[in-house]
Amino acid sequence: MxxxxxxxxxxxxxxxxxxxxxxxxxxxxxxxxxENLPDFEPRLRARLPQTGVLRPDxxxxxxxxxxxxxxxxxxxxxxxxCPVTFGRTAATVEPGVFQVVVEYSEEEVGRxxxxxxxxxVRAALDDTPFDLAGALKRLRELDEDVRLGPSTGxxxxxxxxxxxxxxxxxxxxxxxxxWGSKQRRIQAAETDLTSAISESIAQDKELTKMLLEAAGVPxxxxxxxxxxxxxxxxxxxxxxxxVVKPRDGSQGRGVAVNIETxxxxxxxFEAAAEISSEVIVERYIPGHDFRLLxxxxxxxxxxxxxxxxxxxxxxxxxxxxVEQVNADPLRGDxxxxxxxxxxxxxxxLATLRKQGYEADSVPPPGTLVFxxxxxxxxxxxxxxxxxxxxxxxxxxxxxxxxxxxxxxxCGVDVVAESVHLPLEEQHGGVVEVNAAxxxxxxxxxxxxxxxxxxxxxxxxxxADGEDGRIPVVAVAGTxxxxxxxxxxxxxxxxxxxxxxxxxxxxxYIAGRRIDTGDCSGxxxxxxxxxxxxxxxxxxxxxxxxxxxxGLAFDRxxxxxxxxxxxxxxxxxxxxxxxxxxxxxxxVIVQHVQPSGAAVLNAADPIVADxxxxxxxxxxxxxxxRHHPVMTTHHAQGQRVVYRDGDAIVAAQGAxxxxxxxxxxxxxxxxxxxxxxxxxxxxxxxAWALGLDWTVIRQGLATFVNDAQTAPGRFNVFDxxxxxxxxxxxxxxxxxxALVRAVDAMPAQRRSVVISGAGDRRDEDIxxxxxxxxxxxxxxxxxxxxxxxxxxxxxxxxxxxxGLAHASRTRRIDEIHGEFLAIDTALERLAPGxxxxxxxxxxxxxxxxxxxxxxxx
Numbered sequence: 001m002x003x004x005x006x007x008x009x010x011x012x013x014x015x016x017x018x019x020x021x022x023x024x025x026x027x028x029x030x031x032x033x034x035e036n037l038p039d040f041e042p043r044l045r046a047r048l049p050q051t052g053v054l055r056p057d058x059x060x061x062x063x064x065x066x067x068x069x070x071x072x073x074x075x076x077x078x079x080x081x082c083p084v085t086f087g088r089t090a091a092t093v094e095p096g097v098f099q100v101v102v103e104y105s106e107e108e109v110g111r112x113x114x115x116x117x118x119x120x121v122r123a124a125l126d127d128t129p130f131d132l133a134g135a136l137k138r139l140r141e142l143d144e145d146v147r148l149g150p151s152t153g154x155x156x157x158x159x160x161x162x163x164x165x166x167x168x169x170x171x172x173x174x175x176x177x178x179w180g181s182k183q184r185r186i187q188a189a190e191t192d193l194t195s196a197i198s199e200s201i202a203q204d205k206e207l208t209k210m211l212l213e214a215a216g217v218p219x220x221x222x223x224x225x226x227x228x229x230x231x232x233x234x235x236x237x238x239x240x241x242x243v244v245k246p247r248d249g250s251q252g253r254g255v256a257v258n259i260e261t262x263x264x265x266x267x268x269f270e271a272a273a274e275i276s277s278e279v280i281v282e283r284y285i286p287g288h289d290f291r292l293l294x295x296x297x298x299x300x301x302x303x304x305x306x307x308x309x310x311x312x313x314x315x316x317x318x319x320x321x322v323e324q325v326n327a328d329p330l331r332g333d334x335x336x337x338x339x340x341x342x343x344x345x346x347x348x349l350a351t352l353r354k355q356g357y358e359a360d361s362v363p364p365p366g367t368l369v370f371x372x373x374x375x376x377x378x379x380x381x382x383x384x385x386x387x388x389x390x391x392x393x394x395x396x397x398x399x400x401x402x403x404x405x406x407x408x409x410c411g412v413d414v415v416a417e418s419v420h421l422p423l424e425e426q427h428g429g430v431v432e433v434n435a436a437x438x439x440x441x442x443x444x445x446x447x448x449x450x451x452x453x454x455x456x457x458x459x460x461x462x463a464d465g466e467d468g469r470i471p472v473v474a475v476a477g478t479x480x481x482x483x484x485x486x487x488x489x490x491x492x493x494x495x496x497x498x499x500x501x502x503x504x505x506x507x508y509i510a511g512r513r514i515d516t517g518d519c520s521g522x523x524x525x526x527x528x529x530x531x532x533x534x535x536x537x538x539x540x541x542x543x544x545x546x547x548x549x550g551l552a553f554d555r556x557x558x559x560x561x562x563x564x565x566x567x568x569x570x571x572x573x574x575x576x577x578x579x580x581x582x583x584x585x586x587v588i589v590q591h592v593q594p595s596g597a598a599v600l601n602a603a604d605p606i607v608a609d610x611x612x613x614x615x616x617x618x619x620x621x622x623x624x625r626h627h628p629v630m631t632t633h634h635a636q637g638q639r640v641v642y643r644d645g646d647a648i649v650a651a652q653g654a655x656x657x658x659x660x661x662x663x664x665x666x667x668x669x670x671x672x673x674x675x676x677x678x679x680x681x682x683x684x685x686a687w688a689l690g691l692d693w694t695v696i697r698q699g700l701a702t703f704v705n706d707a708q709t710a711p712g713r714f715n716v717f718d719x720x721x722x723x724x725x726x727x728x729x730x731x732x733x734x735x736x737a738l739v740r741a742v743d744a745m746p747a748q749r750r751s752v753v754i755s756g757a758g759d760r761r762d763e764d765i766x767x768x769x770x771x772x773x774x775x776x777x778x779x780x781x782x783x784x785x786x787x788x789x790x791x792x793x794x795x796x797x798x799x800x801x802g803l804a805h806a807s808r809t810r811r812i813d814e815i816h817g818e819f820l821a822i823d824t825a826l827e828r829l830a831p832g833x834x835x836x837x838x839x840x841x842x843x844x845x846x847x848x849x850x851x852x853x854x855x856x
């Protein structure tokens with residue numbers, strides 16, 4: 001067994017909607033069926049007893065080692081606490097080579113699970129040891145390190161329940177919700193509405209007290225001190241037990257409560273001074289420690305927090321009792337579990353001594369022993385939900401505190417005997433206000449029911465009915481994708497939207513290009529969805545990106561499939577037939593949202609059949625309104641777009657909208673058939689998005705198909721009275737469409753300049769010149785810069801083979817270099833001639849042609 005490639009599919013993909021790890025696995029002949037390896041299964045089960053059924057019901061054919069690898073990778077994740085279930089193993093066209101797909105919830109965990117699965121399967125094959133316990137531990141630890149914490153996770157889960165898309169921006173807790181101009185961001189329980197000033201105020205405990213006092217919120221008396229001696233003076237002024245804490249601090253660090261003696265005050269000052277340069281001494285308020293969570297203008301949860309404690313049994317030491325409590329699986333070292341282990345440190349020992357104990361003391365049965373005076377969960381405390389018990393006046397004080405500080409999400413710490421009464425009636429007070437409060441105590445309290453705080457936070461970020469999504473159009477197909485993307489984006493922009501667009505030329509935001517090159521993959525699409533100045537997005541969605549990473553979005557409003565035809569890029573990535581290619585292109589159709597639509601070419605049977613995979617509605621388009629698919633769909637009251645003489649018609653039932661082709665410059669009065677199809681697809685997409693017909697007419701009339709607006713897409717130039725057309729056509733279907741288009745244009749002599757992409761099949765390269773040889777008098781062949789794995793001269797030889805039986809071509813030249821080939825063809829042109837230049841370096845070639853035209 002050999003694994004030659006592992007990659008992560010980070011969005012909906014060829015196999016499923018799940019994120020997954022995909023591996024290419026090569027098996028030796030004997031490994032193609034475990035029946036050939038009678039000792040393998042017992043060895044496997046000895047190393048992984050949790051292994052389930054290797055031959056599930058419905059499985060056809062032999063079970064290969066690749067299939068076993070898939071099962072083991074899933075099993076390891078499941079028993080490490082990662083609940084994933086989807087897996088698939090598919091044979092490729094190469095004998096003994098399989099594609100193994102395994103779902104993951106965290107990419108790093110999925111990759112490690114695949115690596116460990118490979119080690120385990122090899123150990124079973126070779127009959128060598130495998131450390132299962134160690135493997136599961138590594139997976140668990142990695143999962144805990146990389147997965148979202150409880151606070152962030154709760155907010156994300158609430159967003160997913162509301163159909164709001166999300167994306168982790170860092171390995172930490174920075175998360176984006178929504179897309180484009182509808183996006184919002186959080187970091188743990190902090191949102192983009194949480195101002196830096198409010199957070200700074202909350203960290204400054206003395207400033208917080210001053211502001212709360214001004215708002216009429218009860219707070220304990222006290223002041224800042226700069227030395228241990230000054231701390232003792234302040235404690236004497238307050239006349240009773242005090243609290244000593246750092247002016248800037250969090251999670252209860254350096255806080256000492258209910259202390260009275262000079263020795264303890266000095267000791268507490270020194271501990272607090274290690275955390276902050278300024279220390280606060282304030283009056284101790286007797287009672288319980290409560291945390292009230294305010295989101296927006298509402299109290300959404302409240303917990304009583306109890307300090308870490310153990311109960312004596314008359315037999316065990318306090319140290320042993322703490323070890324017993326910490327053995328609880330609900331307690332961990334961080335925030336991943338509902339409780340944190342009790343710390344046995346200097347503060348704990350000092351707290352014990354105040355109660356007359358040491359670490360090795362054995363307290364009497366039933367005696368409560370406290371390990372800390374504060375009740376923070378991060379130091380081992382516990383929480384009891386009291387949300388339903390909070391008095392309305394007390395809740396109002398908590399909301400007032402949050403508003404005074406300016407926090408949209410606020411943890412208000414209250415000390416009082418009870419939450420059943422207003423603070424003033426029981427001499428309680430607000431002792432602290434916290435930005436980015438931990439949500440763990442409210443989500444999974446030690447006692448009582450958890451509260452839907454994640455849902456409350458999302459509701460404060462997004463109003464009812466909002467899902468943070470912008471309109472998304474995905475365009476796939478063999479030809480016409482880029483022009484359809486550009487025209488659809490132009491229609492959306494005409495409607496007043498700031499449009500983000502990706503295509504094979506670059507990434508565009510509101511008409512400005514921010515990246516260059518082939519940007520038709522998911523990485524570029526994700527960059528658009530992250531941009532705050534995007535109201536709608538149109539993505540060219542190439543097969544390579546879907547195979548490599550999956551989609552950048554979970555669903556789209558409109559999926560356009562222009563055509564499949566004879567296909568393109570066949571033979572790459574185990575996509576060998578047009579049927580294989582259609583399965584890849586169909587992914588965008590499968591992920592149309594239920595209220596959206598698929599725009600499909602009715603004249604292409606493979607595309608038309610994709611309708612069955614669409615969760616939303618379908619709009620068919622075709623030049624022939626009488627095509628059986630069109631007539632049936634129209635008769636059923638569904639939407640169709642077709643050509644009727646000199647106009648494009650959008651029809652549903654008896655209703656029609658006509659768009660004269662003379663008013664659509666892209667089509668050159670309807671003479672360019674493939675541009676008519678592109679225009680129909682764009683009209684259908686705009687219709688699906690609900691754009692006004694007046695806007696669509698205006699957009700069609702103002703879309704200019706020149707080298708600046710749509711580079712390499714049938715750009716027409718005049719050169720010394722001859723017509724020069726530059727296009728990026730690079731497959732047989734594109735060449736056929738171009739030949740039909742130029743046939744409609746008058747010319748005395750026709751010439752063509754062409755190269756071929758080396759990563760196409762031999763027959764596809766030959767077929768291009770076979771088609772051109774029937775339509776052009778002169779052919780200039782050139783070798784481009786990148787041969788894409790071909791030997792020098794190999795592509796030119798294939799192109800010449802395609803011209804071997806040409807009925808029209810009389811002159812063939814071979815030129816090394818694209819620009820020299822263009823110059824050669826231009827020099828031969830006479831007035832009335834036509835030259836089709838099939839460019840390779842699109843922008844550079846167009847600039848070169850423009851210079852030659854300018855020179856005359």
